[in-house]
Amino acid sequence: xxxxxxxxxxxxxxxxxxxxxxxxxxxxxxxxxxxxxxxxxxxxxxxxxxxxxxxxxxxxxxxxxxxxxxxxxxxxxxxxxxxxxxxxxxxxxxxxxxxxxxxxxxxxxxxxxx
Amino acid sequence: xxxxxxxxxxxxxxxxxxxxxxxxxxxxxxxxxxxxxxxxxxxxxxxxxxxxxxxxxxxxxxxxxxxxxxxxxxxxxxxxxxxxxxxxxxxxxxxxxxxxxxxxxxxxxxxxxxxxxxxxxxxxxxxxxxxxxxxxxxxxxxxxxxxxxxxxxxxxxxxxxxxxxxxxxxxxxxxxxxxxxxxxxxxxxxxxxxxxxxxxxxxxxxxxxxxxxxxxxxxxxxxxxxxxxxxxxxxxxxxxxxxxxxxxxxxxxxxxxxxxxxxxxxxxxxxxxxxxxxxxxxxxxxxxxxxxxxxxxxxxxxxxxxxxxxxxxxxxxxxxxxxxxxxxxxxxxxxxxxxxxxxxxx
Numbered sequence: 001x002x003x004x005x006x007x008x009x010x011x012x013x014x015x016x017x018x019x020x021x022x023x024x025x026x027x028x029x030x031x032x033x034x035x036x037x038x039x040x041x042x043x044x045x046x047x048x049x050x051x052x053x054x055x056x057x058x059x060x061x062x063x064x065x066x067x068x069x070x071x072x073x074x075x076x077x078x079x080x081x082x083x084x085x086x087x088x089x090x091x092x093x094x095x096x097x098x099x100x101x102x103x104x105x106x107x108x109x110x111x112x113x114x
Numbered sequence: 115x116x117x118x119x120x121x122x123x124x125x126x127x128x129x130x131x132x133x134x135x136x137x138x139x140x141x142x143x144x145x146x147x148x149x150x151x152x153x154x155x156x157x158x159x160x161x162x163x164x165x166x167x168x169x170x171x172x173x174x175x176x177x178x179x180x181x182x183x184x185x186x187x188x189x190x191x192x193x194x195x196x197x198x199x200x201x202x203x204x205x206x207x208x209x210x211x212x213x214x215x216x217x218x219x220x221x222x223x224x225x226x227x228x229x230x231x232x233x234x235x236x237x238x239x240x241x242x243x244x245x246x247x248x249x250x251x252x253x254x255x256x257x258x259x260x261x262x263x264x265x266x267x268x269x270x271x272x273x274x275x276x277x278x279x280x281x282x283x284x285x286x287x288x289x290x291x292x293x294x295x296x297x298x299x300x301x302x303x304x305x306x307x308x309x310x311x312x313x314x315x316x317x318x319x320x321x322x323x324x325x326x327x328x329x330x331x332x333x334x335x336x337x338x339x340x341x342x343x344x345x346x347x348x349x350x351x352x353x354x355x356x357x358x359x360x361x362x363x364x365x366x367x368x369x370x371x372x373x374x375x376x377x378x379x380x381x382x383x384x385x386x387x388x389x390x391x392x393x394x395x396x397x398x399x400x401x402x403x404x405x406x407x408x409x410x411x412x413x414x415x416x417x418x419x420x421x422x423x424x425x426x427x428x429x430x431x432x433x434x435x436x437x438x439x440x441x442x443x444x445x446x447x448x449x450x451x452x453x454x455x456x457x458x459x460x
Contacts, residue, residue, distance in 0.1 A: 033145065034152030050171045053149055054179035057142070069144075077152075078145045 019047060021097060023055065024090040027065060030081040056080055064089060123150055126167050133177035142180060188259055196259045202361070203255060204248055205296045209303055211247040215240030216307055220316060232317065282458075289365045298357040302350050309346045313339050323402060331398035338391050349384040352377040366447040374444035378437045385433035389426040 001009075022045045026036060033053050040047055059065045064086035068079050082090065127146050131139040153166045170176060188196050219236035311317050322332040334342070356377040359370045403410055403421075410421035414428055 032152070033149040037153075048171075049149065049153065049169065050176050050179060053146065054176070057145075057180060075148055075151060076144065077148050 015046065018097075019045075019051075019055065020059070021090070021093045022047075023052070023059065024064065024082055024086055024093070027080055027082045027086075030068070030079040032070075032077040032079050036080070059086070122163055122167065123147065126150075126170070126173060129173035130177045130180070133174065134180055138180075188256070189263060192259060192263055196255070199255060199259075200252070201292065203251055205299070206361075207251045208244045208248045209299055212240045212244040213303055213307070215243035218243075220310070232311075236316075290360045290363075292361075292364070295357050295361045299354060299361075302354040302357065306347050306350050309343060309350075313343050323399070331402040332396050333399045335391075335393040335396045338388075338394050341391055342388060345384045345388055349381045352380040366444070366451045368448065371444045371448040375441050378440035378444070381440075382433050382437035385429055389429050394422055394425070 022040060022043075023036070026039050026043070031039060033056060034049075036056070037047070037049055037052055040052070056065065060067050060080065064083060065080045066083050068081075070077050070079055124147075127143050127150070130146060131143045134142055150166060150170070153169075154162060216236055216239075219239040312321060320329065320332055321334060323330045356370075356374050359373045363370050411424070414421065414424045416424040416427040419427065
């Protein structure tokens, strides 16, 4: 595997871990799949449609999200919103994220000083 | 949007959901279709539909994402065990069934001098039996593992204990390679079958001198051949028992060592017994050689001895050297194994 391929796979792995946080954070307002994809893109989060749609379904199954079909428009759409349990999880994740960020920054700064 | 365009999306979505559990299909189909139409927006040209569908990736991969647990026939958790069992069982079944096939083929034959009969009924039968038995074993082993895994379910993952960890195997260099043992067994079977076919008059030709396709003189004396066949088979059978022992233990130990020594002693005694036969070469062969003024001394000659005695001397030397090398190897390997094992324990 070339360095470039390695980098691509590392970055994908790095992003994957934070993806659930990004999704939960954006779903305080109900959104449907494609809408959320656009929202995430606007906020600079790179995610493929074929990753996001199954992820939404998985989170829904785990009870972290609620879903609701909106059939009032010409085309029915499935809206997702964070659940109460999801909200608790999200707060825990945010706390964990800041701890991790501090640790990482410590490591990175040590590196640049040395 | 016309029907054909609609059809492309439908086919894509169908190819995804058909891989999912039945009760989820409808829901995923509706949602996925809605998402794809959302992605299309107002641009419903063929090119754009294709672009969107290609961006969604291979249907099988997308379905994999939708399924939370990946599907396996044999999961990675037991794959290693599965392969290890197959590696031991399949060659044994293949060899044993080939042997049985050959014996069956030989038993039903009346006209074993006919080459086409030998190929069709002996070799053909053996290969057929071996292949079909191997396939059967492959299927049943696989099925066994699949059932075992389905039955044990997820419990397996939680309930591991340190007590159940396997013993560290003897170091690679000191263990007996599987390939060697299997090669030994195959050579053994081929050798026995060869001896039976060649000396048992099962082939359309004999061990003899031919001139223009007609038999001039059989090389070995008849009584010698009658002793030769069982002796060679007995020697090879002992050698195969040794190989089976190695297959069971996969490293040298006192049992393998003793079996190996016995096997080499049997080989040695067998050789001595053979060269002690009163007459090895047939009269016809000796007569033919004398008649045609062939100098057999050019092939083998020890001192001033004649051809037959020279052959005997060479065979005796080979038998002694072979037995010595074999027995020494067995003892040295066994001692080394135990030394290493003691070192590991200490």
